[in-house]
Amino acid sequence: MSIDRYGLSRVVGEKGVLPQRARKLEPSLPCREAELLIDVESLNIDAASFKQIKDEVGADPARIAARVQEIVRERGKMQNPVTGSGGMLIGRVKEIGPKHPARGELQPGDRIATLVSLSLTPLVIDEVKAVHPSIDRVDIRGHALLFATGLYAKLPTDMPDTLALAALDVAGAPALVARWLRPGMTVAVLGSGKSGALCLAQARRSLKGQGRLLALDISEQALDTLKGIGLCDVGLKVDATQAVDTMDAVSRATDGALCDLVINCASVGNTEMASILSAKDGGTVILFSMATSFTAAALGAEGVGKDVTMVVGSGYVPGHADFTLELLRAEPALRRLFETRYV
Structure with a gap:
């Protein structure tokens, strides 16, 4: 047997x-x-x-x-x-x-x-x-x-358990960003929590100085923190449950071009359409948030005639644990942010 x-x-x-x-x-x-x-x-x-x-x-x-x-x-x-x-x-x-x-x-x-x-x-x-x-x-x-x-x-033995746990909990997110992002892209990340911060840090590394990086969050304080440590080019204070308002804010920030890649790390529901509408036609949306309704995402994209590739962030990418811990080690500002928040 x-x-x-x-x-x-x-x-x-x-x-x-x-x-x-x-x-x-x-x-x-x-x-x-x-x-x-x-x-x-x-x-x-x-x-x-x-x-x-x-x-x-x-x-x-x-x-x-x-x-x-x-x-x-x-x-x-x-x-x-x-x-x-x-x-x-x-x-x-x-x-x-x-x-x-x-x-x-x-x-x-x-x-x-x-x-x-x-x-x-x-x-x-x-x-x-x-x-x-x-x-x-x-x-x-x-x-x-x-x-x-x-x-x-x-x-790992070189960082506190609480720090390692916070990163490993969402280790698939930055590894997935590394797979999909290319230099020159305009990228938006919804949410400034653990996965959002890690995705922004990896996006910054993967862009290699070519492209634009937007952070979207409802908290002005959180955005100021991200901007202060260089994790984004632009911080947009938006309520991502308001899809059209979010799209308008992204459109203004990108001169109407919208984003090549949108990564949803929000911890609240009803943010699917904000992600989809913020992506340009032919763009990609990674739905990493566990609050996502994939039915709402699929039917919503169809309903507005949006041609985007939607990726389910399953949380697993081969080698994701080591990848994410190394990202923390390589990015001192990111590590300090995690130590402030989670240790």
Whole structure:
């Protein structure tokens, strides 16, 4: 019998359904032959999910903790039932199944960050130790199971865990920018959070001094910070839920040309059309935000007759973990920004 590479045996009551789509997972021990058992220290909940929870229960850490525990008890994983998204975790390897591919590469006691979503990771929370609303993190005592296909990264020794976790949480974003961006492009990035800042930094590097880089955010303070450390040429204060207003602002900033590449890293919904309308015909839109409705994006582009290539930012690009950590090391201003915000 073949090994259970995808964790199908952990799905409760839905034959053939993959763990990410499943309503509920079975996270109980023991660790199975193709699994990695992790003693979990922290959950880094994705921005869209954490914002939704805060909006639902308020900013009180105790109420956030209770809601996170409720979701995990009900689903056997941290998958927000409203956004469908999860996040990632850090912890220490406790046990390696005999048929898990990490056997021989990892040792019990190694500290790792998972690079697959909490929405497909079996999880048990025994205790919530602390909630950090400003950085979307929940410190816990508990365990998680990583399947044979689950990606991970050893935590680096040259930066604090919180810094590494913040970058690894969105490691696919700057790596995807490097794949799609070419010198000479006009580029816009919506959102100034973790993924937005990393995408701006990588865009600046990939442009090589040729092209134009726009940062779009609702916060004037956030834009001033980005401009102050050289991460954009222009900062546009816009509400990206207002698609036509956003398009008009981008049009003015680009003398009517619009953008070759638009990267959506917003943590709120209803920003699809702002991204699509800000791109020129024949341009590209990367939808990295987990608040994206891909139905709204596809039908919206059709509805306005916009010819753009839309890319789903899945969060995985080969080598993305090392790529993103190296970006932090190579860009001191970006690293200082992350240390100010997330450490």
